[in-house]
Amino acid sequence: MSNTTDKTFGILAEFKNPGHLMKAAKMTHKAGYKKFDCYSPFPIHGMDDAMGLKPSKLGYIVLGHALIGFLGGMALQIWTSAIAYPINISGKPFINLPAFIPVTFELTILLSAFGAVFGMFFLNNMPKHHNPLFNSERFKKVTDDGFFVIIESEDPLYNPEKTKAFFEQAGAVHIESIAH
């Protein structure tokens, strides 16, 4: 922690609606803040660009899982049917690829879905049941109809006074500092 003297986690500003939040996100990004996030009860179209976020890497995680599912499914069927215990089933070849397609397909989908769900949890730091934001009574509105921006105290540009003034200028309706 860079700011050991400062016990605040960051400064939280509330905005009136998705439009104001969008504007604040653009301003925060433009001002050069890096450790900030915008909170809303639902995803807002265009917010990633406004915040200057890079595209999600989840697709690569899913691709990796899909390949494991595909190769694993093939390997399972070829090994069990042709190597471990070959059984002649009505004269069909031991490695009967057309018949292996359904199981391979299902396992590819299954593993990809695991990748998509657990990869998303991993990227989102979930489960994480304690979050300094939950200290704020006001922040409870975020899952109902509240729109918030936080700038964390670890951001190099963070300065309690200046950051507060910045939020006021951005049109925040309420500003508070969040304790750790």
Next chain:
Amino acid sequence: MSQKTTYIPEPELVQGNHTFGSITSLVGDIVETPAPRWWYIAFAVSNLLLGLLLAMLAYLIWEGTGVWGLQNPVGWGWAIVNFVWWVGIGHAGTLISAILFLFRQGWRTAINRFAEAMTIFAVMCAGIFPAVHVGRIWVIYWVFPLPNQMQMWPNFNSPLLWDVFAVSTYFTVSLLFWYVGLVPDLATLRDRVKSKLGKMLYGTFALGWTGGNRQWQHYEKSYLILAGLATPLVLSVHTIVSFDFAVSIIPGWHTTIFPPYFVAGAVFSGFAMVMTLMLITRKIYGLQDIMTINHIEKMNIIILVTGNMVGFAYIMEFFIAWYSGFEYEKFAFVNRAFGPYAWAYWIMFLCNVISPQFFWSKKMRTSITASFILSIVVNIGMWFERFVITVTSLAQDYIPASWGYYSPTWVDILTYVGTFGLFFSNFLLFLRFLPMVAIAEVKMVMPQADPHNYDEDGNELPKESH
């Protein structure tokens, strides 16, 4: 050429003057206020039926599958009929949550949550039948490729084994998809409920969701990928279910039309089931603003379309049976319509092909009574479809000397009735304890959620300029 054009806007997805907050309370209050009396009554009845199911299964496992009506030549009876019927019902949930999502159909948000719940419970009901029909349930693990003392492995050439993989993958993926959708709404409940236990439980399952855009970004990507995965999955599941029949050499089963025909039928019956459940819940819980007449109409159109696809398949099957010039195939179809099971065939035809034709009329499509009655009729028809396919082909196939007539026993019937107990017990618990409408997603389709409806400074634009 001068032409007068008018712009007809889509009807608003959420009706009534709702704000974000009022949507939250509309759905959240259902969970937070004590359950109404009818809920306890319905839950008690469902539990009795669930008890009945457990008793029938215990009896079956104790006595053996002889207590069912299965005989030579009909070795597949109500068990597979019920299995296919329940799995098919489940498919509508995935269709609504995945395929309509990929097609950007905003109206799905009102119904996707409980359609997905329906999928999960329907697949649970379906899974019971193949599991218990094996007779020696204590070695059911043989269906999975697990090392065992005989060093034997499952036969990967068998469609029945494909089914094991398809249905278990389908159940797992549906559950994950449902849970991912639930996370933001569980966070909503975590922030709203008063009771300590509720806070702890919802909080645990919300996994610390904050609604930050850095989370939403990955979340939306995950949701999109899951929808992309669930779409081919749902098509593959009923395709593989149809392979159970189509890969055999029984006349009436061995046809290439089965996969698309089964998928269309599954969507058809599933939408009907969603309709039945939706019409009851929206009325009881006062969700008419979210699940509007417009939703009902759109669903009825899908029922009409898939109903006609099914009808087309029935007629095409008949035509191909004749056109193939194959005597046994021809006989199988003529026998379906005019043989000993003609009563079942014509119930099926009437319910699945004739009854949806009412939905050509807008008045019928938007009538709640008509929708409710027809949705039940369709599901009766779809049960008979599976019965006709399964039983008629087996009862009279190649050698007249081995023909027979199949009837279920009381155990068959009560087991099927019991699965409704399992389904509704779960469904009622879902209605009671989980948000039955995807709160975050409904907010997202409201006009005030779209940043385009705000000016540069973030102020709301007047309504006309949308």
